[in-house]
Amino acid sequence: MENIYSMLNKNVQKQNERKQPRLSKEEFAKQMKDRREHLYQLAEAQTREVVSSPQKYQQFLDLISRLNYTITNTLLVMAQKPEAVMLKDNAHWRGNKLYINKGEKGIQILEPSGEYQRDDGTFGTNYSPKYVFDASQINTKETLYTAPQMDISNMINGLTFDSSVALQQLDSFDGGKPVFYSPEAKCIYYASGLSPQQLIQGLAREYCYVEFDKQYSNYNREEHQFFVESSAYVLCQKYGVPVDDTRFVNRVANYFSGMETKDIKQELGYIKNLCEDVSERIDRGIYKSQQEKNIQRNDVSR
Template sequence: MATSTRRRSAAKSAKGKNKLTPEQRAEIDEKRKAEVKGLQEQLTTAVVEFASSEGWAVLLKKMARRSRIVRKYSFRNSMLIFAQCPHATEVRGYNEWKARGRQVRKGERGIRILAPNTVTPRDENGEPQKDEHGNDKRITFFRPISVFDVSQTEGKEPEPETVADGVKLPELNAKVQGTAPAQFMDRLTLCLKSLGYTVEHGHTGSADGYADPTTRTVRIGLGFPEAHQAAVLAHETGHVQLDHTADMAEYQQHRGKMETEAESVAYVVCAVAGLDSSATSLSYIAGWAGKTPEKIEETMIEVGQRVTEAVGAILEFTDPDEGQEEDEGENADAAEAADSETEKVPAAA
């Protein structure tokens, strides 16, 4: 009986939806376009606020302490989550929370993010349309969906974040003092091994460490505290993971940007492990971020997404217990988290 009831309900819902007039559909479409535009404007405002050395440092701290969000959502959607819910620590769709034994409290307002939905357009015969290379065309739409922070739910207690709130950014160019977290350097070494690099210790001249693409070796300098060696190793792992060593001429041309990317990755990875690392390159940001809000947004989102992806890849080795979940944050969970209206809205997001 229950199955029959669900089928009737679904049929009734589908039947009701088909009764929408062209005018009603146009109204829904315009409302969604307006919300997408509003979210994109909110994203621009949020990103511009981080486009300074101080602002980027604040963002890195937030990323480290909210690693579950950063590992689940794109940089864009992480920024939208932080902007709408600054205290957010773990964010999921309604049904995903329900499956984990927690219920969104009645009256809670969802955090709105942009979910991608890629489709293949078809011709009048129902066949996939082709591009100039003969491949199936792929068009990506973005639509607003609702997700909820754990603070908006109740029920079974979730696992707490492992990173300590005490992790902070030390002074620029400072040597990190103390010992490294247990197995942290071994796990970074395994990550580098998976990328085809080996690790050695030796003289490094004026540098604390470097990655040599010709010998595919990362060398860490001698005489540093263990914690600083770990921070340097994380930094060089960031360079390799980000593929900065592939073209050294390009590295020299965009050195400030690449150093910021690598040090940002290192800071977040170290912080998740509970290690205060030295953010030595944050002062570069003001020079390359851009002059207009539009250029700042474009550049910072590009860098932020690269950092986010590299952090996720390295954390699979250094923080395996919390490992990356299936790619559900903006795809599988998107459909169940969305409102009842699901009209597609093409947008640049």
């Protein structure tokens, strides 16, 4: 039998080999700075990649619709795991009694970690690298993510809630889009005989034009088509509304041509924000509609 002290010494040696030397405060700060710089460079490179082709751009819009992340973090996720659908850190997965598959590589993003004061007296935000994991990396047979499916009733209630424009049905429609916003009349016109998908898809798009018209004084439908239809696409994807016409993505290279990386990121942020402004109103409308239904059920059951 092996000497007990020999066995103990071997185990101690293995433990010592596995131990990482403790970093000093300065070394740790440098390590974090280097990781941050790497992620900033990765996001910058991915910004150019996103607008390099219609396919990449549409893939990025799909990712925006699934993740509630900043543009920078969405770019980082796309660079590492573009098919991601639901991201949480290890602590949150474990809190739900779900565990990461052995050997899975974490996805690095940047998390706010307090403020700092600049030399001019203004304040900025510090960011620290953080690892998150996708639902596809979790060891479970449980379905963790289900793609949204269009709910006709919810979408009608949400889209028309607190509308700032009128809606009018037209029995005859002389060409053009079967759902169309007129800024002069402050009205969305829609043709008769549309399928629920056509109607809701059209309303989602046109309400994005309405929101753009409210926020910007230089509204021009043709000039701003790419911007608004990008937002409308994200909005539809978020609520599971199929989009038949995605030809707008073919204009991506021309639209972003000559822009600096920071300007591209800013523009992507504006596109995301426009979608979120419409989405917030839709969510309020759906919530209010459900509240009213609950009140009606309670009244009936009394």
